[in-house]
Structure formats: C-alpha cells, structure tokens
Amino acid sequence: MSDQRRNLYFFYQQTEELNDKLESLFQLARDNDFQVVEDSNKANIIIAVGGDGTFLQAVRKTGFRQDCLYVGIRAGNEAGLYCDFDIDNHDEMIDAMKNSEIEVRRFPLIETTINNESTFSSLNECSVRSTLIKSIVVDVYIDDLHFETFRGDGLIIATPTGSTAYNKSINGAVVDPKLPCFQISELASLNNNRYRTLGSSFILSGERTLKLTVRQDGNDHPIIGMDNEAFSIRNIHDVTIKLSENVIKTVKLKNNTYWDRVKRTFL
Structure with a gap:
C-alpha cells in the first residue's frame, strides 16, 4: 500500500456490537501507521463495513470519489x-x-440525466418504475434511433456489477465487469398488437446512449431508483443514460476474482 494512502474513513451503521468489533480494528490500523479520520473528505481510503447495501451507500454518500480507494468489509x-x-x-x-x-479493481458507473437537467451516477443500476397501479409507457431510443415502445411496470438499466442485483432477480444476464457496457431489462412488459418490445434483456456497448421518453398520459411521475435510493422527481419527460467516464476504484485480494465472489454467493 502506498505511503500516500494512509488516511482511513469508516462508513457503517453504528450498533453496540459493531462498535466493539471496529474498535479493535481502529487500533490495529493505528498500530500499523494508518490514520482513522472522521471526515470522509480527508480520507484516501474509504472503508464500508456491512454488506453490499452499505458499500453502495458509502460510495454515494461520499460523492463517487475518483481520488481514493473503496474497501468493502462484510459484517455478519x-x-x-x-x-x-x-x-x-x-x-x-x-x-x-x-x-x-491486493489489487485495484475498477468498476464502471452509469450516468443518468433527467429532463436534460440533473445528472446522477449509479454503481449498480438505475430503474424507472410506475408509481401507480397502472402501467407506464416509455419510448426507447438507442443513439436517437427509436427502438421500441415499452408498456409495463418499468425498466432497469444495470452496470455489469449491478447485473447480479435487481437485474438478476428478473432473469437478466450476469455480466463480466471488465466489459464496458450496460444492460436493459424489462419489468412486467405488456405485449400486444399496439405495444411490442424485445421481451428480453439486451446489452449496449459503452459507446451507446440510451434515451427513455415517458409518455405524458397521467403516469408521468415514475419512481427513479439509483442503486438503493429512490428519487422523487415530478413531471419526468425523458431519461438519458450512458456509461460514465468515471469508475469506482476498489481493493481486491489477488486470489478473489469477481467470478469467485459470484460462485460463492449464488452457487
């Protein structure tokens, strides 16, 4: 580990049991010339203690920083x-x-721009879902070419690492994170003579741009989910998604690949 990466910030939900376990880790870090800081802006290593949900929150709450490493520690x-x-x-x-x-692993992000105004990053996925007991209608464009008109409960746009999360639960493909791409999966699509979709997940190159135009038919207030947070944004007209130029740099053990973790988790 570089001498320049010695400031540690711990992100976790405080409980008595976890505080007790972490106190010995804090001391061990200090004994090995690491400094534990209280301000994430002063850290160059951000450590999330919990699980994948905590890791996603740590990355989001610290601003998807490009100048530091993220480390995940399982708790329980x-x-x-x-x-x-x-x-x-x-x-x-x-x-x-x-x-x-250890080695540094780079995970791709996606950028979501809503109504050509606000842009958000996601490490796992962005989802667009109906808030009503009514299907949502979305025109899907790939590089400004109309691809399909979707009607159903919503769409999930997942990064390669996010492919094992919400995306996998609806039978999307698990994608190698070394592939610069993102995946689009359907939530309960309605297919008939008027509305017709591909009916399966599809994967776009990182050079592509996806645009979703929400039909203004009374169901124009969908929920926009970014990783494990929901954003309430009124009057959504269009959602543009592309692969970000930024990545999240994480620490991995040399003998623990992405596919090792997939096998350990699911098989």
Whole structure:
C-alpha cells in the first residue's frame, strides 16, 4: 500500500456490537501507521463495513470519489459481492495492505440525466418504475434511433456489477465487469398488437446512449431508483443514460476474482 494512502474513513451503521468489533480494528490500523479520520473528505481510503447495501451507500454518500480507494468489509452474514474482507479477520486485511497482496479493481458507473437537467451516477443500476397501479409507457431510443415502445411496470438499466442485483432477480444476464457496457431489462412488459418490445434483456456497448421518453398520459411521475435510493422527481419527460467516464476504484485480494465472489454467493 502506498505511503500516500494512509488516511482511513469508516462508513457503517453504528450498533453496540459493531462498535466493539471496529474498535479493535481502529487500533490495529493505528498500530500499523494508518490514520482513522472522521471526515470522509480527508480520507484516501474509504472503508464500508456491512454488506453490499452499505458499500453502495458509502460510495454515494461520499460523492463517487475518483481520488481514493473503496474497501468493502462484510459484517455478519451480509451479502458481499463488493466486499473482499471479513470483519472477524482483521489481520488478513492489514497484512494484505502491507504486503501488496491486493489489487485495484475498477468498476464502471452509469450516468443518468433527467429532463436534460440533473445528472446522477449509479454503481449498480438505475430503474424507472410506475408509481401507480397502472402501467407506464416509455419510448426507447438507442443513439436517437427509436427502438421500441415499452408498456409495463418499468425498466432497469444495470452496470455489469449491478447485473447480479435487481437485474438478476428478473432473469437478466450476469455480466463480466471488465466489459464496458450496460444492460436493459424489462419489468412486467405488456405485449400486444399496439405495444411490442424485445421481451428480453439486451446489452449496449459503452459507446451507446440510451434515451427513455415517458409518455405524458397521467403516469408521468415514475419512481427513479439509483442503486438503493429512490428519487422523487415530478413531471419526468425523458431519461438519458450512458456509461460514465468515471469508475469506482476498489481493493481486491489477488486470489478473489469477481467470478469467485459470484460462485460463492449464488452457487
């Protein structure tokens, strides 16, 4: 680990049990010349303790920083596709950092622009879903070419790492994060003589731009989900999504690949 990366910020939900476990980790970090800081802006290593949900929150709450490394630590039986370390194995993490047994992994982000005004980043996925007991109608464009008109409960646009989350639950494909791309999956599409969709997930190159135009038919207030947060934005006309130039840099053990974690989690 570079001498310049010595300031650690811990992101976690405080409980008595977790505080007790982390106190010994804080001390172990200090004993090995790391500094624990209270302000995430002063950190160059941000450590999320919990599970994948906590990791996503840590990345979002600290602003998808490009100048630091993110580290995931599992707590208890939490799912940990973003987490290479376990809270009950302190020595493994410290030894790995000291002895260069880690590698830097780069995860792609997607950028979502709403009504050509506000832009948001996502590490897992962006979802557009109906808020009413009524289907939503969306015109789908790929690079300004009309592709299909969707009617149903909504659409999920997932990054490769997000392909194992919400996307997988509706039978989307699991995608290697080394592929610069994003995936579009349907939520309960309605197919008839008037509305016709592909009926399956499809994957777009990172060079493509996806545009979703929401039909203004009384159901123009969909929920926009970014990772594990919902955004309430009124009168949504269009949603433009593309692969971001930014990435999230995370720490991984050399002997723990993405597919190792997929196998451990699902098989």
